[in-house]
């Protein structure tokens with residue numbers, strides 16, 4: 001009798017653990033990119049737990065006081081797209097990368113003078129999707145969740161206000177053209193992302 005009770009108890013523990021593991025897995029790995037019925041990209045969630053690939057920095061004070069995308073750009077790729085890239089060295093259909101803008105906080109630390117990260121001030125994204133964006137170069141479309149609009153496009157960009165919940169794809173000339181002309185690999189600036197370069201399979 002005792003043995004049976006113990007076994008039932010154990011089963012309960014296993015089931016509870018299983019459910020917790022599944023719920024946890026879903027929370028960490030969102031289904032991004034997600035779109036609404038009008039084709040707007042919904043703001044990705046949990047991207048700070050995606051794979052971090054690099055941090056370009058274009059400080060305002062080295063760009064006449066106003067960089068196109070100010071300050072630090074922390075770039076992340078979704079874990080599913082990362083797994084595909086590691087295996088094939090290519091960006092799969094459905095790839096999403098985000099760049100989170102971070103202000104320069106301080107310019108001096110006990111380690112020396114430099115640029116040190118301050119506060120989160122904006123969020124931009126790019127998605128590769130052949131079905132949704134058949135006419136875009138490389139099938140990549142570009143989005144901004146930065147409050148007041150992308151700093152590159154809008155004088156009203158407020159930096160640091162609440163992020164937008166959804167975003168409409170920019171016209172090709174606004175973003176894609178420059179990526180197409182200058183990015184090292186399929187419209188993505190891998191020349192600035194050492195994590196991706198190191199992960200690319202050698203041919």
Ligand code: HEC
Nearest residue numbers: 056073097099124125126142143150152174175178188189
């Ligand atoms: C004048 C050239 C230029 C234009 C125009 C441009 N970008 Fe970029 N973008 C870059 C460069 C260079 C990088 C990498 C270095 C950096 O972030 O400074 C980059 C990186 C990115 C990344 C990170 C992933 C990647 O592809 O490397 C995103 C997301 C992004 N840009 C979004 C946008 C959006 C949204 C727009 C339009 C509002 C835009 N970009 C317009 C030059 C440009």
